[in-house]
Amino acid sequence: MGVVIGLVFGLIGGSAMTSLTYRIPEGLPLMMDRSKCPSCSHPIRARDNVPVFAYLWLRGRCRDCSASIPWRYPLTELAGAAIGVVAALTPVDTLDKFSCGLALLVGLGAAVIDQRTYRIPNALTYPAALLLLVLGIANAWISGRWSPFVLTIGLAVAILVFFVLLRVVSRGGMGLGDAKLAAVLVLGVAAFGIWSTVLAVLASFFAGSVVGVGLILAKRSNLRAQLPFGPFLTVGFVLTTLSVVIFH
Template identity: 75%
Template structure:
Protein backbone atom coordinates (compact mmCIF):
# COMPACT_ATOMS: atom_id res chain seq x y z
CA UNK A 1 0.00 0.00 0.00
CA UNK A 2 1.31 3.45 -0.88
CA UNK A 3 1.68 5.71 2.11
CA UNK A 4 2.49 9.34 2.75
CA UNK A 5 6.21 8.56 3.02
CA UNK A 6 6.30 8.32 -0.78
CA UNK A 7 6.61 12.11 -1.06
CA UNK A 8 7.39 12.80 -4.70
CA UNK A 9 7.73 9.17 -5.80
CA UNK A 10 5.62 8.74 -8.98
CA UNK A 11 2.70 6.34 -9.12
CA UNK A 12 2.97 3.43 -11.51
CA UNK A 13 2.00 4.15 -15.08
CA UNK A 14 -1.25 2.78 -16.46
CA UNK A 15 -1.24 -0.74 -17.99
CA UNK A 16 0.26 -0.91 -21.46
CA UNK A 17 -3.01 -1.85 -23.24
CA UNK A 18 -4.29 1.59 -22.28
CA UNK A 19 -1.31 3.46 -23.68
CA UNK A 20 -2.72 3.95 -27.17
CA UNK A 21 -6.07 5.06 -25.77
CA UNK A 22 -4.32 7.58 -23.51
CA UNK A 23 -2.20 8.82 -26.41
CA UNK A 24 -5.27 9.43 -28.58
CA UNK A 25 -7.08 11.22 -25.77
CA UNK A 26 -3.96 13.24 -24.98
CA UNK A 27 -3.55 14.19 -28.64
CA UNK A 28 -7.15 15.42 -28.92
CA UNK A 29 -7.04 17.45 -25.74
CA UNK A 30 -3.55 18.70 -26.63
CA UNK A 31 -4.79 20.00 -30.00
CA UNK A 32 -7.64 21.79 -28.23
CA UNK A 33 -5.17 23.14 -25.70
CA UNK A 34 -2.90 24.26 -28.54
CA UNK A 35 -5.78 26.27 -29.99
CA UNK A 36 -6.26 27.93 -26.59
CA UNK A 37 -2.52 28.62 -26.40
CA UNK A 38 -2.71 30.40 -29.78
CA UNK A 39 -5.39 32.74 -28.44
CA UNK A 40 -3.81 33.28 -25.03
CA UNK A 41 -0.35 34.02 -26.43
CA UNK A 42 -1.93 36.89 -28.38
CA UNK A 43 -4.50 38.13 -25.85
CA UNK A 44 -2.37 38.19 -22.70
CA UNK A 45 0.32 40.61 -23.97
CA UNK A 46 -2.37 42.77 -25.60
CA UNK A 47 -4.36 43.00 -22.36
CA UNK A 48 -7.46 41.57 -24.02
CA UNK A 49 -10.20 39.57 -22.22
CA UNK A 50 -9.18 35.93 -22.03
CA UNK A 51 -12.50 34.08 -22.10
CA UNK A 52 -15.34 36.46 -22.98
CA UNK A 53 -14.69 37.74 -26.50
CA UNK A 54 -14.86 35.36 -29.46
CA UNK A 55 -11.81 35.07 -31.68
CA UNK A 56 -11.95 37.36 -34.71
CA UNK A 57 -10.08 37.69 -37.97
CA UNK A 58 -7.44 40.40 -37.39
CA UNK A 59 -8.11 41.83 -40.89
CA UNK A 60 -11.90 41.82 -41.36
CA UNK A 61 -12.80 41.53 -37.63
CA UNK A 62 -15.48 38.93 -38.40
CA UNK A 63 -16.04 36.48 -35.52
CA UNK A 64 -14.55 33.10 -36.29
CA UNK A 65 -17.22 30.39 -36.54
CA UNK A 66 -17.04 27.39 -34.23
CA UNK A 67 -16.46 24.99 -37.13
CA UNK A 68 -13.54 27.13 -38.26
CA UNK A 69 -11.90 26.78 -34.85
CA UNK A 70 -11.35 23.03 -35.09
CA UNK A 71 -7.59 22.67 -34.52
CA UNK A 72 -5.47 21.97 -37.63
CA UNK A 73 -8.36 20.49 -39.63
CA UNK A 74 -10.11 23.86 -40.02
CA UNK A 75 -6.88 25.32 -41.43
CA UNK A 76 -6.67 22.53 -43.99
CA UNK A 77 -10.39 22.76 -44.83
CA UNK A 78 -10.17 26.53 -45.35
CA UNK A 79 -6.92 26.08 -47.30
CA UNK A 80 -5.20 28.49 -44.98
CA UNK A 81 -7.51 31.46 -45.65
CA UNK A 82 -10.20 33.36 -43.74
CA UNK A 83 -13.68 32.27 -44.79
CA UNK A 84 -14.92 35.88 -44.95
CA UNK A 85 -12.08 37.98 -46.40
CA UNK A 86 -9.78 35.28 -47.86
CA UNK A 87 -6.78 36.69 -45.99
CA UNK A 88 -4.04 34.10 -45.49
CA UNK A 89 -4.05 32.51 -42.03
CA UNK A 90 -0.50 32.45 -40.61
CA UNK A 91 1.04 28.98 -40.68
CA UNK A 92 2.12 29.42 -37.07
CA UNK A 93 -1.48 28.83 -35.91
CA UNK A 94 -1.72 25.16 -36.96
CA UNK A 95 1.91 24.65 -35.94
CA UNK A 96 1.12 25.85 -32.41
CA UNK A 97 -1.90 23.55 -32.34
CA UNK A 98 0.29 20.64 -33.43
CA UNK A 99 2.76 21.55 -30.68
CA UNK A 100 -0.13 21.42 -28.23
CA UNK A 101 -1.06 18.00 -29.59
CA UNK A 102 2.50 16.82 -29.06
CA UNK A 103 2.37 18.08 -25.47
CA UNK A 104 -0.88 16.16 -24.98
CA UNK A 105 0.88 12.99 -26.09
CA UNK A 106 3.78 13.70 -23.72
CA UNK A 107 1.31 14.14 -20.85
CA UNK A 108 -0.43 10.89 -21.83
CA UNK A 109 2.88 9.03 -21.66
CA UNK A 110 3.93 10.76 -18.42
CA UNK A 111 4.35 7.89 -15.93
CA UNK A 112 1.79 8.98 -13.34
CA UNK A 113 -1.97 8.62 -13.10
CA UNK A 114 -4.98 10.78 -12.41
CA UNK A 115 -4.69 14.44 -11.56
CA UNK A 116 -0.88 14.34 -11.75
CA UNK A 117 -1.18 13.60 -15.47
CA UNK A 118 -3.61 16.50 -15.95
CA UNK A 119 -1.28 18.82 -14.06
CA UNK A 120 1.58 17.78 -16.30
CA UNK A 121 -0.36 18.57 -19.47
CA UNK A 122 -1.61 21.92 -18.17
CA UNK A 123 1.84 22.97 -16.96
CA UNK A 124 3.46 22.18 -20.31
CA UNK A 125 0.72 24.05 -22.22
CA UNK A 126 1.27 27.01 -19.91
CA UNK A 127 4.97 26.71 -20.68
CA UNK A 128 4.24 26.74 -24.40
CA UNK A 129 2.15 29.91 -23.96
CA UNK A 130 4.93 31.54 -21.96
CA UNK A 131 7.53 30.52 -24.56
CA UNK A 132 5.55 32.11 -27.39
CA UNK A 133 5.01 35.34 -25.45
CA UNK A 134 8.61 35.48 -24.27
CA UNK A 135 9.95 34.89 -27.76
CA UNK A 136 7.95 37.85 -29.05
CA UNK A 137 8.04 40.31 -26.15
CA UNK A 138 11.04 39.19 -24.04
CA UNK A 139 8.84 38.97 -20.95
CA UNK A 140 6.58 36.44 -19.24
CA UNK A 141 3.57 38.29 -17.81
CA UNK A 142 2.28 37.84 -14.26
CA UNK A 143 -1.15 37.64 -15.89
CA UNK A 144 -0.09 34.18 -17.07
CA UNK A 145 2.07 32.84 -14.25
CA UNK A 146 -0.01 33.85 -11.21
CA UNK A 147 -3.35 32.32 -12.30
CA UNK A 148 -1.47 29.27 -13.58
CA UNK A 149 0.22 28.74 -10.20
CA UNK A 150 -3.13 29.06 -8.41
CA UNK A 151 -4.77 26.57 -10.79
CA UNK A 152 -2.01 23.99 -10.34
CA UNK A 153 -2.06 24.46 -6.55
CA UNK A 154 -5.81 23.85 -6.53
CA UNK A 155 -5.32 20.69 -8.58
CA UNK A 156 -2.69 19.61 -6.06
CA UNK A 157 -5.10 20.18 -3.18
CA UNK A 158 -7.82 18.18 -4.94
CA UNK A 159 -5.33 15.39 -5.58
CA UNK A 160 -4.25 15.38 -1.94
CA UNK A 161 -7.87 15.32 -0.75
CA UNK A 162 -8.70 12.37 -3.02
CA UNK A 163 -5.57 10.31 -2.29
CA UNK A 164 -4.58 11.44 1.19
CA UNK A 165 -1.04 12.12 0.01
CA UNK A 166 -0.60 15.47 1.72
CA UNK A 167 3.12 14.92 2.29
CA UNK A 168 3.59 14.73 -1.49
CA UNK A 169 1.66 17.97 -1.95
CA UNK A 170 3.76 19.77 0.66
CA UNK A 171 6.94 18.39 -0.92
CA UNK A 172 5.80 19.60 -4.37
CA UNK A 173 5.09 23.12 -3.11
CA UNK A 174 8.40 23.18 -1.24
CA UNK A 175 10.26 22.12 -4.37
CA UNK A 176 8.54 24.83 -6.43
CA UNK A 177 9.55 27.45 -3.84
CA UNK A 178 13.13 26.14 -3.89
CA UNK A 179 13.23 26.38 -7.70
CA UNK A 180 11.85 29.93 -7.54
CA UNK A 181 14.53 30.88 -5.02
CA UNK A 182 17.23 29.25 -7.16
CA UNK A 183 16.29 31.32 -10.20
CA UNK A 184 16.07 34.50 -8.12
CA UNK A 185 19.62 33.86 -6.91
CA UNK A 186 20.72 33.44 -10.54
CA UNK A 187 19.04 36.75 -11.35
CA UNK A 188 20.90 38.50 -8.53
CA UNK A 189 24.25 36.95 -9.46
CA UNK A 190 23.79 37.72 -13.17
CA UNK A 191 22.60 41.25 -12.33
CA UNK A 192 19.35 40.98 -14.20
CA UNK A 193 20.48 38.49 -16.81
CA UNK A 194 17.67 36.17 -15.71
CA UNK A 195 14.17 37.62 -15.58
CA UNK A 196 11.72 37.19 -12.71
CA UNK A 197 9.23 35.89 -15.26
CA UNK A 198 11.60 32.98 -15.94
CA UNK A 199 11.77 32.25 -12.20
CA UNK A 200 7.98 32.22 -11.89
CA UNK A 201 7.59 30.04 -14.97
CA UNK A 202 10.13 27.56 -13.58
CA UNK A 203 8.10 27.35 -10.36
CA UNK A 204 4.86 26.83 -12.30
CA UNK A 205 6.40 24.05 -14.39
CA UNK A 206 7.73 22.45 -11.21
CA UNK A 207 4.24 22.46 -9.67
CA UNK A 208 2.99 20.53 -12.68
CA UNK A 209 5.80 18.00 -13.00
CA UNK A 210 7.22 17.54 -9.50
CA UNK A 211 5.48 14.18 -9.17
CA UNK A 212 8.52 12.54 -10.78
CA UNK A 213 10.78 13.79 -8.01
CA UNK A 214 13.49 16.29 -7.28
CA UNK A 215 16.08 14.83 -9.63
CA UNK A 216 13.76 14.91 -12.63
CA UNK A 217 13.04 18.59 -12.01
CA UNK A 218 16.77 19.23 -11.65
CA UNK A 219 17.38 17.38 -14.93
CA UNK A 220 14.71 19.47 -16.68
CA UNK A 221 16.31 22.71 -15.49
CA UNK A 222 19.78 21.47 -16.48
CA UNK A 223 18.46 20.52 -19.93
CA UNK A 224 16.98 24.00 -20.37
CA UNK A 225 20.31 25.67 -19.56
CA UNK A 226 22.11 23.27 -21.88
CA UNK A 227 19.71 23.99 -24.76
CA UNK A 228 20.01 27.73 -24.20
CA UNK A 229 23.79 27.52 -24.15
CA UNK A 230 23.93 25.46 -27.35
CA UNK A 231 21.68 27.88 -29.22
CA UNK A 232 23.49 30.92 -27.84
CA UNK A 233 26.93 29.61 -28.80
CA UNK A 234 25.66 28.54 -32.23
CA UNK A 235 24.29 32.02 -32.91
CA UNK A 236 27.61 33.56 -31.90
CA UNK A 237 29.49 31.16 -34.18
CA UNK A 238 27.43 32.27 -37.17
CA UNK A 239 27.75 35.88 -35.95
CA UNK A 240 24.02 36.33 -35.41
CA UNK A 241 24.49 37.39 -31.78
CA UNK A 242 27.06 38.35 -29.15
CA UNK A 243 27.48 37.89 -25.40
CA UNK A 244 25.36 41.00 -24.88
CA UNK A 245 22.52 39.90 -27.14
CA UNK A 246 19.27 39.42 -25.22
CA UNK A 247 17.77 35.97 -25.65
CA UNK A 248 14.44 34.76 -24.18
CA UNK A 249 14.87 31.85 -21.80
CA UNK A 250 11.20 30.81 -21.56
CA UNK A 251 11.32 28.62 -24.70
CA UNK A 252 14.36 26.73 -23.43
CA UNK A 253 12.84 26.31 -19.97
CA UNK A 254 9.70 24.83 -21.45
CA UNK A 255 11.72 22.62 -23.79
CA UNK A 256 13.75 21.24 -20.88
CA UNK A 257 10.62 20.15 -19.02
CA UNK A 258 8.96 18.73 -22.14
CA UNK A 259 12.02 16.64 -23.03
CA UNK A 260 12.37 15.38 -19.46
CA UNK A 261 8.69 14.42 -19.25
CA UNK A 262 8.89 12.68 -22.63
CA UNK A 263 12.04 10.82 -21.61
CA UNK A 264 10.37 9.63 -18.39
CA UNK A 265 7.34 8.44 -20.35
CA UNK A 266 9.38 6.53 -22.90
CA UNK A 267 11.54 4.99 -20.16
CA UNK A 268 8.49 3.63 -18.32
CA UNK A 269 6.80 2.14 -21.41
Protein backbone atom coordinates in the same frame (compact mmCIF):
# COMPACT_ATOMS: atom_id res chain seq x y z
CA MET B 1 -7.93 5.37 -24.78
CA GLY B 2 -5.74 7.50 -22.56
CA VAL B 3 -3.63 8.57 -25.53
CA VAL B 4 -6.75 9.63 -27.46
CA ILE B 5 -7.95 11.68 -24.50
CA GLY B 6 -4.49 13.22 -24.20
CA LEU B 7 -4.49 14.05 -27.91
CA VAL B 8 -7.88 15.79 -27.73
CA PHE B 9 -6.88 17.57 -24.50
CA GLY B 10 -3.64 18.73 -26.12
CA LEU B 11 -5.37 19.98 -29.29
CA ILE B 12 -7.91 21.96 -27.29
CA GLY B 13 -5.20 23.25 -24.95
CA GLY B 14 -2.98 24.16 -27.90
CA SER B 15 -5.87 26.04 -29.49
CA ALA B 16 -6.48 27.92 -26.22
CA MET B 17 -2.79 28.80 -26.01
CA THR B 18 -2.88 30.02 -29.62
CA SER B 19 -5.65 32.42 -28.66
CA LEU B 20 -3.92 33.54 -25.46
CA THR B 21 -0.60 34.18 -27.20
CA TYR B 22 -2.41 36.77 -29.31
CA ARG B 23 -4.83 38.18 -26.73
CA ILE B 24 -2.45 38.68 -23.79
CA PRO B 25 0.24 40.74 -25.59
CA GLU B 26 -2.51 42.83 -27.22
CA GLY B 27 -4.23 43.48 -23.89
CA LEU B 28 -7.50 41.89 -25.07
CA PRO B 29 -10.02 40.06 -22.85
CA LEU B 30 -8.82 36.51 -22.36
CA MET B 31 -11.95 34.42 -22.80
CA MET B 32 -14.89 36.81 -22.65
CA ASP B 33 -15.63 37.30 -26.36
CA ARG B 34 -15.31 35.43 -29.63
CA SER B 35 -12.02 35.35 -31.48
CA LYS B 36 -11.76 37.78 -34.39
CA CYS B 37 -9.58 38.04 -37.44
CA PRO B 38 -6.79 40.55 -36.66
CA SER B 39 -7.05 41.94 -40.21
CA CYS B 40 -10.79 42.40 -40.78
CA SER B 41 -12.10 42.01 -37.18
CA HIS B 42 -14.79 39.58 -38.36
CA PRO B 43 -15.75 37.05 -35.65
CA ILE B 44 -14.31 33.62 -36.41
CA ARG B 45 -16.97 30.97 -36.96
CA ALA B 46 -17.02 27.91 -34.72
CA ARG B 47 -16.22 25.58 -37.62
CA ASP B 48 -13.17 27.71 -38.42
CA ASN B 49 -11.84 27.28 -34.88
CA VAL B 50 -11.25 23.52 -35.05
CA PRO B 51 -7.55 23.03 -34.13
CA VAL B 52 -5.20 22.36 -37.07
CA PHE B 53 -7.93 21.12 -39.43
CA ALA B 54 -9.50 24.58 -39.81
CA TYR B 55 -6.14 25.93 -40.97
CA LEU B 56 -5.93 23.19 -43.60
CA TRP B 57 -9.40 23.57 -45.09
CA LEU B 58 -9.11 27.37 -45.04
CA ARG B 59 -5.73 26.96 -46.77
CA GLY B 60 -4.12 29.25 -44.24
CA ARG B 61 -6.33 32.25 -44.97
CA CYS B 62 -9.22 34.09 -43.33
CA ARG B 63 -12.60 33.05 -44.78
CA ASP B 64 -13.77 36.69 -44.95
CA CYS B 65 -10.78 38.80 -45.99
CA SER B 66 -8.28 36.16 -47.23
CA ALA B 67 -5.56 37.50 -44.94
CA SER B 68 -2.84 34.95 -44.18
CA ILE B 69 -3.11 33.05 -40.91
CA PRO B 70 0.32 32.85 -39.21
CA TRP B 71 2.02 29.45 -39.29
CA ARG B 72 2.61 29.62 -35.55
CA TYR B 73 -1.10 28.99 -34.92
CA PRO B 74 -1.32 25.42 -36.31
CA LEU B 75 2.22 24.69 -35.12
CA THR B 76 1.25 25.69 -31.56
CA GLU B 77 -1.83 23.47 -31.79
CA LEU B 78 0.24 20.53 -33.05
CA ALA B 79 2.76 21.09 -30.25
CA GLY B 80 -0.15 21.09 -27.79
CA ALA B 81 -1.35 17.76 -29.20
CA ALA B 82 2.13 16.28 -28.75
CA ILE B 83 2.25 17.55 -25.15
CA GLY B 84 -1.15 16.00 -24.44
CA VAL B 85 -0.03 12.61 -25.73
CA VAL B 86 3.24 12.69 -23.77
CA ALA B 87 1.41 13.70 -20.57
CA ALA B 88 -1.08 10.86 -21.08
CA LEU B 89 1.77 8.35 -21.32
CA THR B 90 3.50 9.41 -18.10
CA PRO B 91 3.55 6.71 -15.35
CA VAL B 92 1.65 8.76 -12.75
CA ASP B 93 -1.93 9.13 -11.46
CA THR B 94 -4.63 10.73 -13.61
CA LEU B 95 -4.59 14.08 -11.79
CA ASP B 96 -0.79 14.18 -12.05
CA LYS B 97 -1.07 13.53 -15.79
CA PHE B 98 -3.51 16.42 -16.08
CA SER B 99 -1.25 18.70 -14.01
CA CYS B 100 1.73 17.76 -16.17
CA GLY B 101 -0.15 18.46 -19.41
CA LEU B 102 -1.54 21.74 -18.11
CA ALA B 103 1.87 23.00 -16.93
CA LEU B 104 3.56 22.08 -20.22
CA LEU B 105 0.79 23.74 -22.22
CA VAL B 106 1.25 26.91 -20.17
CA GLY B 107 4.97 26.61 -20.86
CA LEU B 108 4.17 26.38 -24.58
CA GLY B 109 2.10 29.55 -24.47
CA ALA B 110 4.74 31.35 -22.40
CA ALA B 111 7.44 30.27 -24.86
CA VAL B 112 5.54 31.73 -27.82
CA ILE B 113 4.84 35.01 -26.03
CA ASP B 114 8.40 35.29 -24.69
CA GLN B 115 9.83 34.69 -28.15
CA ARG B 116 7.74 37.55 -29.53
CA THR B 117 7.79 40.07 -26.68
CA TYR B 118 10.70 39.08 -24.36
CA ARG B 119 8.35 38.83 -21.41
CA ILE B 120 6.25 36.15 -19.71
CA PRO B 121 3.00 37.72 -18.47
CA ASN B 122 1.56 37.17 -15.02
CA ALA B 123 -1.84 36.75 -16.69
CA LEU B 124 -0.59 33.35 -17.83
CA THR B 125 1.53 32.11 -14.92
CA TYR B 126 -0.57 33.23 -11.93
CA PRO B 127 -3.84 31.47 -12.89
CA ALA B 128 -1.86 28.37 -13.90
CA ALA B 129 -0.06 28.26 -10.54
CA LEU B 130 -3.37 28.62 -8.67
CA LEU B 131 -5.04 25.86 -10.69
CA LEU B 132 -2.06 23.53 -10.24
CA LEU B 133 -2.12 24.12 -6.49
CA VAL B 134 -5.84 23.27 -6.41
CA LEU B 135 -5.17 20.09 -8.40
CA GLY B 136 -2.35 19.18 -6.03
CA ILE B 137 -4.57 19.65 -2.98
CA ALA B 138 -7.34 17.60 -4.61
CA ASN B 139 -4.92 14.80 -5.43
CA ALA B 140 -3.52 14.78 -1.89
CA TRP B 141 -7.04 14.78 -0.44
CA ILE B 142 -8.22 11.89 -2.63
CA SER B 143 -5.11 9.77 -2.13
CA GLY B 144 -4.62 10.67 1.52
CA ARG B 145 -0.91 11.28 0.82
CA TRP B 146 0.08 14.84 1.71
CA SER B 147 3.85 14.36 1.78
CA PRO B 148 4.26 14.43 -2.06
CA PHE B 149 2.22 17.66 -2.21
CA VAL B 150 4.36 19.30 0.47
CA LEU B 151 7.49 18.18 -1.40
CA THR B 152 6.09 19.66 -4.62
CA ILE B 153 5.52 23.03 -2.96
CA GLY B 154 9.03 22.91 -1.51
CA LEU B 155 10.54 22.16 -4.94
CA ALA B 156 8.59 24.96 -6.60
CA VAL B 157 9.67 27.47 -3.94
CA ALA B 158 13.30 26.30 -4.17
CA ILE B 159 13.33 26.70 -7.97
CA LEU B 160 11.66 30.10 -7.68
CA VAL B 161 14.30 31.28 -5.19
CA PHE B 162 17.07 29.84 -7.38
CA PHE B 163 15.91 31.81 -10.42
CA VAL B 164 15.43 34.99 -8.39
CA LEU B 165 19.03 34.64 -7.16
CA LEU B 166 20.14 34.16 -10.76
CA ARG B 167 18.36 37.39 -11.63
CA VAL B 168 20.26 39.22 -8.86
CA VAL B 169 23.62 37.72 -9.87
CA SER B 170 23.05 38.39 -13.57
CA ARG B 171 21.80 41.92 -12.82
CA GLY B 172 18.53 41.47 -14.65
CA GLY B 173 19.73 38.98 -17.23
CA MET B 174 17.17 36.48 -15.95
CA GLY B 175 13.62 37.81 -15.75
CA LEU B 176 11.14 37.31 -12.93
CA GLY B 177 8.78 35.89 -15.55
CA ASP B 178 11.26 33.06 -16.09
CA ALA B 179 11.29 32.37 -12.34
CA LYS B 180 7.50 32.21 -12.17
CA LEU B 181 7.28 29.98 -15.25
CA ALA B 182 9.90 27.64 -13.79
CA ALA B 183 7.84 27.34 -10.58
CA VAL B 184 4.69 26.59 -12.59
CA LEU B 185 6.48 23.89 -14.58
CA VAL B 186 7.83 22.34 -11.38
CA LEU B 187 4.30 22.22 -9.93
CA GLY B 188 3.29 20.25 -13.01
CA VAL B 189 6.09 17.68 -13.17
CA ALA B 190 7.19 17.31 -9.53
CA ALA B 191 5.39 13.95 -9.41
CA PHE B 192 8.32 12.55 -11.42
CA GLY B 193 10.69 13.20 -8.52
CA ILE B 194 13.36 15.65 -7.44
CA TRP B 195 16.02 14.46 -9.87
CA SER B 196 13.71 14.75 -12.87
CA THR B 197 12.99 18.33 -11.85
CA VAL B 198 16.71 19.09 -11.51
CA LEU B 199 17.34 17.43 -14.88
CA ALA B 200 14.64 19.56 -16.50
CA VAL B 201 16.24 22.78 -15.24
CA LEU B 202 19.71 21.65 -16.34
CA ALA B 203 18.33 20.67 -19.76
CA SER B 204 16.84 24.15 -20.09
CA PHE B 205 20.19 25.83 -19.46
CA PHE B 206 21.95 23.38 -21.76
CA ALA B 207 19.49 24.06 -24.60
CA GLY B 208 19.88 27.82 -24.11
CA SER B 209 23.68 27.52 -24.15
CA VAL B 210 23.71 25.42 -27.32
CA VAL B 211 21.42 27.82 -29.19
CA GLY B 212 23.31 30.87 -27.92
CA VAL B 213 26.68 29.50 -28.98
CA GLY B 214 25.20 28.40 -32.30
CA LEU B 215 23.88 31.89 -33.02
CA ILE B 216 27.24 33.43 -32.11
CA LEU B 217 29.09 31.02 -34.41
CA ALA B 218 26.60 31.77 -37.17
CA LYS B 219 27.29 35.49 -36.55
CA ARG B 220 23.62 36.14 -35.90
CA SER B 221 24.19 37.17 -32.30
CA ASN B 222 26.86 38.25 -29.81
CA LEU B 223 27.68 37.74 -26.14
CA ARG B 224 25.62 40.76 -25.11
CA ALA B 225 22.52 39.79 -27.09
CA GLN B 226 19.41 38.90 -25.09
CA LEU B 227 17.73 35.55 -25.66
CA PRO B 228 14.27 34.78 -24.28
CA PHE B 229 14.66 31.93 -21.80
CA GLY B 230 11.01 30.85 -21.71
CA PRO B 231 11.28 28.63 -24.81
CA PHE B 232 14.32 26.83 -23.38
CA LEU B 233 12.57 26.26 -20.04
CA THR B 234 9.63 24.68 -21.83
CA VAL B 235 11.86 22.55 -24.05
CA GLY B 236 13.85 21.33 -21.04
CA PHE B 237 10.74 20.25 -19.14
CA VAL B 238 9.09 18.67 -22.20
CA LEU B 239 12.22 16.65 -23.00
CA THR B 240 12.51 15.52 -19.39
CA THR B 241 8.86 14.44 -19.38
CA LEU B 242 9.46 12.54 -22.61
CA SER B 243 12.50 10.83 -21.08
CA VAL B 244 10.34 9.72 -18.13
CA VAL B 245 7.90 8.13 -20.61
CA ILE B 246 10.65 6.44 -22.63
CA PHE B 247 12.82 5.13 -19.82
CA HIS B 248 10.18 4.22 -17.28
